[in-house]
Amino acid sequence: MLKGRHLIVPTDFTVDELNDLFRLADSIIANPSNYSDVCKGKLMASLFFEPSTRTKFSFDAAMYRLGGNVLGFSDPNTSSAAKGESLSDTTKTIANYVDLIVCRSPKEGAAKLMSKASSVPIINAGDGGHQHPTQTLTDLLTIRYYKKSLDNHVVGVCGDLKFGRTIHSLVKALSRYDNTRFIFISPEELKMPEYVTKELEGKIEFVQTDNLDKVMDKLDILYMSRVQRERFVSEEEYLRLKDYFILDQQKMQKAKSDLIVMHPLPRVNEISTEIDNDPRCVYFEQAKLGMYIRMALIMRLLGV
Ligand code: ASP
Numbered sequence: 001m002l003k004g005r006h007l008i009v010p011t012d013f014t015v016d017e018l019n020d021l022f023r024l025a026d027s028i029i030a031n032p033s034n035y036s037d038v039c040k041g042k043l044m045a046s047l048f049f050e051p052s053t054r055t056k057f058s059f060d061a062a063m064y065r066l067g068g069n070v071l072g073f074s075d076p077n078t079s080s081a082a083k084g085e086s087l088s089d090t091t092k093t094i095a096n097y098v099d100l101i102v103c104r105s106p107k108e109g110a111a112k113l114m115s116k117a118s119s120v121p122i123i124n125a126g127d128g129g130h131q132h133p134t135q136t137l138t139d140l141l142t143i144r145y146y147k148k149s150l151d152n153h154v155v156g157v158c159g160d161l162k163f164g165r166t167i168h169s170l171v172k173a174l175s176r177y178d179n180t181r182f183i184f185i186s187p188e189e190l191k192m193p194e195y196v197t198k199e200l201e202g203k204i205e206f207v208q209t210d211n212l213d214k215v216m217d218k219l220d221i222l223y224m225s226r227v228q229r230e231r232f233v234s235e236e237e238y239l240r241l242k243d244y245f246i247l248d249q250q251k252m253q254k255a256k257s258d259l260i261v262m263h264p265l266p267r268v269n270e271i272s273t274e275i276d277n278d279p280r281c282v283y284f285e286q287a288k289l290g291m292y293i294r295m296a297l298i299m300r301l302l303g304v
Contacts, residue, residue, distance in 0.1 A: 003303030006115040006122045010133040010173040018140065024296040025141055025289075032065065035295065038304045039068030045098040046072035047090075048125070049081070049105045054265055054287050055125045055134065059102050062294040066304075071098070088117040095119045099302055106230075121301040129163040129231050135264050136169040137297065138290035143221060145289060146260045146282055151178040154218055158185040158245055159225035159270055161192040163232075166264040167225055168196055175204050182206040183215050187244050189237070190227065212245050216254040222247070224263045224270050224283075248272040255280065262286050 002017060013021070028035050044063045048056055052074070060070045073079055081090060087105075091114040094101060101118060103111055104125040111124030111131075126132040144150055155174060157167055161184055171192075174180045182200070184192050187210050200206050209215060216222075224247055232238040247261065252275050263271060263283040275281055 001303075002297075002300040004121060005301060006111075006118075006124075007133050007297070007301070008111045008115055008122070008124045009131050010136040010169050011176070012133070015176055018137070021137065021293065021296045021300060022141055022144055024299065025292045028292050028295050035066055035299070037067035038299060039063060039066035039302065042066075042068040042100070042302055042304070043098040044068060044070050044072075044298065045094050045101045046070050046074075047079075047094070047101060047103045048072070048074040049076045049103070049110075050126065052104055052125070054290060055104065055132075058287070058291040059123075059125065059134075059294050059298075062291050062298055065291070066295055066298060068298070072102075087113055091117040091122075092119075100298065123297070123301070126165055129165050129168075129228065131169045131172075132165040132264070133169050133173075134294060134297065135166040135290070136173045137293045138286060139166070139170050139223070139262060139264070140173060141289050141293045142262060142282060142286040143260070147220070150174070151180075153177075153179075153220040154181045154183065156183045156185055156212075156215060156219040156222045157192075157225075158212055158222060158247075160190045160227045160241075161186040161225075162190040163228035164225045167223070168193070170223065171196055172199070175200060180204060183218065184208045185212050185215065185245070186210065187241055189241060190244075212247070213251060213254070216251050217256065219255065219259055222255070222259060222261045224261065224267075226266065226268045226270055243269050245270055246272055247275065249274055252278055252280070 063070050095118045100121050102123045102125050105127050108128035108130040110127045115122040124133055161167055227242045229238050259280050261281045
């Protein structure tokens with residue numbers, strides 16, 4: 001039962017609970033009109049202390065498509081946070097008015113802290129460079145949709161593995177499925193944090209490389225990511241690393257015919273637009289699936 005629960009990291013839900021969400025998303029995709037007023041009278045707060053396009057729009061669209069309503073902000077300067085109110089106090093207050101809170105913050109651990117103060121479910125929509133569990137739900141639904149199963153994949157994860165929160169969440173989640181093997185592809189400076197690799201050691205097969213070309217033909221899934229400019233202390237270092245990998249036609253020629261290329265978006269330069277029409281590139285479809293899985297998530301947390 002997910003009713004009343006928080007979602008802070010993807011492993012807050014069991015594999016069975018996730019399967020239930022995926023099945024509900026399948027049913028919403030097949031018959032959206034059956035769900036158009038299941039959240040009538042319900043209110044969702046959408047608190048974005050950091051920029052967002054897909055997460056915010058897909059959550060808001062999800063709630064509206066379920067017949068509910070949304071209120072909130074995407075500019076924290078319009079809330080009392082700008083007067084120095086603590087996140088805990090803001091949360092306690094807003095929880096009085098709504099049935100569910102979706103929150104993004106630049107600070108690692110913010111969602112966890114909010115969950116301690118809140119009387120309604122908190123959904124972590126990204127906390128700094130830490131985790132982004134609803135992107136992971138989107139990613140898992142996408143893999144299941146295109147590959148029919150979440151087991152037995154060689155998954156290449158490429159780009160900014162140090163700061164990419166969607167990556168940290170995805171690796172955690174995929175580690176629970178059978179025979180997942182990871183190839184982590186990054187420059188030395190943006191390697192996967194040790195707290196992530198430590199959890200894999202002895203349990204999940206993984207290798208680390210800085211050469212995307214060399215591993216292209218081994219992958220079932222390639223998860224690309226942008227270099228996370230906003231988390232760098234030095235702009236110079238960002239500029240030096242930002243175009244380290246560019247996925248283009250030449251690299252795609254080496255890949256399997258049933259590879260899927262995913263990306264949480266936004267893209268900067270790491271995927272050349274010349275391959276957008278390659279049927280193996282599913283990142284925009286992935287963004288669409290994100291709305292359906294968020295519809296399923298909202299329904300389950302509200303118990304409607
Ligand atoms: N949209 C994703 C996030 O919020 C990925 C990114 O920004 O690179 O983490």
